[in-house]
Amino acid sequence: METTFKTLLVYLFIANLVVNAFDPFSTIYSYFHESCDPKWVQFNxxxxxxxxxxxxxxxxxxxxxxxxxxxxxxxxxxxxxxxxxxxxxxxxxxxxxxxxxxxxxxxxxxxxxxxxxxxxxxxxxxxxxxxxxxxxxxxxxxxxxxxxxxxxxxxxxxxxxxxxxxxxxxxxxxxxxxxxxxxxxxxxxxxxxxxxxxxxxxxxxxxxxxxxxxxxxxxxxxxxxxxxxxxxxxxxxxxxxxxxxxxxxxxxxxFLPLEFRHVVQCAMAEMKARGLSPDPDVAYKVASEFIYFPKADQVFSIKGCKTIKSKLDYYI
Incomplete structure (x- = not known):
């Protein structure tokens, strides 16, 4: 009887070590909940x-x-x-x-x-x-x-x-x-x-x-x-x-002022981001609506690419 009781204590001790070493609830929580560790914070x-x-x-x-x-x-x-x-x-x-x-x-x-x-x-x-x-x-x-x-x-x-x-x-x-x-x-x-x-x-x-x-x-x-x-x-x-x-x-x-070609690239990228096949003709139309300077040469866009999404909605 005494031997059986000692054996049971050993089993309980080992079980306690295992539970403390591997807490399934804690592991599941950290898997789904963002924490400050390499699983969630790691530079690429x-x-x-x-x-x-x-x-x-x-x-x-x-x-x-x-x-x-x-x-x-x-x-x-x-x-x-x-x-x-x-x-x-x-x-x-x-x-x-x-x-x-x-x-x-x-x-x-x-x-x-x-x-x-x-x-x-x-x-x-x-x-x-x-x-x-x-x-x-x-x-x-x-x-x-x-x-x-x-x-x-x-x-x-x-x-x-x-x-x-x-x-x-x-x-x-x-x-x-x-x-x-x-x-x-x-x-x-x-x-x-x-x-x-x-x-x-x-x-x-x-x-x-x-x-x-x-x-x-x-x-x-x-x-x-x-x-x-x-x-x-x-x-x-x-x-x-x-x-x-x-x-x-x-x-x-x-951040440099953007040229016409860069606005075209923004429009193409936005179409791709929407899961659409990029259409150069549409991109050129969108870019053509922007205002450029100097007035005589029309080189740099005044607004950049921030309004691309709304302008693209008009053509798609």
Whole structure:
């Protein structure tokens, strides 16, 4: 009897170890519920390179900078969060590029609970409440990074954001090991702004007038005038902020004005995304409806590709 009881205790002990080592309910939950582990958060450099090449049209500089910056950051042990500031006119691909980055880091892409989008006009509309916004924003960032170190924060309409609010996130972007026990080094911050678009356009137009191909345009041709334009523009949001003054923005990413051929490519891509056979004739008709400048030469599109979907609906 005593032997049987001891044997039973051994079996119970082993069973307890097995249950603790393999909790089926926990495993099932983590399988279906997004968590901050490699199953849900894993960088795909090959995928990002392919997406930028096949889907982001006319942006050789932005594609190159984004690929190198994100790949280097995700594959190494960063000393600070990655901070990208994307600049250019509406419709040139800034939001879309952010989506491609998210899609190749998070399994759920932009729908991931670790990707956070802030739109200035929506989330921070009242300048009289800047102090309240500061406290809320710092709390949100701290809480989300505590939940997942590989969190991504996208700030749209940075040109409309109060400079004081931007400065309030400065500590999270700096070279700190930890702040109040939390490390922000693996987080990604992406700023989207129309500010600097005029500077980028002037540089691109001058390049075109000199007879050079736009693909010959290098980052050094654009980056310095762009950063100065953003820093000194009172309507930029980043005007005289410490983010620029303290060199916390890793890359100012220029999005060039699109040409007719790029608008055609956008229309073809949208047809393909809808499961349709791309029709060059339809794409040309859609692109022809856009307004181009300079007026005499009709080279660059004023709107870019943002209204492609609605215009394409008219023809399909």
């Amino acid at each position: 450099a090959t995928g990002l390179q392919a997406d930028l090449k096949s889907q982001l049209f006319g942006q050789h500089l932005a594609s190159r900078i984004i690929l190198k910056a994100v790949t280097g950051f995700m594959n190494n042990n960063p000393q600070k969060p990655l901070v990208l500031s994307l600049h250019g006119w509406t419709g040139t691909g800034k939001n879309f590029a952010s989506k491609l980055i998210a899609n190749n880091i998070y399994k759920e892409g932009m729908d991931s609970s670790f990707v956070h989008l802030f739109v200035s006009g929506l989330h921070f509309p009242d300048n009289d409440k800047v102090e309240t916004y500061k406290s809320q924003l710092q709390h949100w960032i701290r809480g989300h990074v505590t939940n997942c170190a590989h969190s991504m924060f996208i700030f749209d309409e940075m040109d409309k954001m109060h400079p004081g609010l931007i400065d309030s996130i400065k500590p999270f972007l700096d070279y700190y090991d930890k702040l109040d026990g939390v490390s922000y080094r693996k987080a990604i911050f992406i700023f989207l702004s129309n500010a600097g678009g005029e500077s980028i356009t002037h540089t691109t137009l001058d390049f075109w007038k000199s007879g050079k191909d736009r693909e010959e345009l290098e980052l050094e041709d654009v980056e310095i005038p762009l950063s100065l334009s953003v820093f000194n523009n009172k309507n930029s949001g980043l005007w005289h902020t410490c983010l620029i003054d303290k060199n916390l923005v890793d890359f100012f990413v220029p």
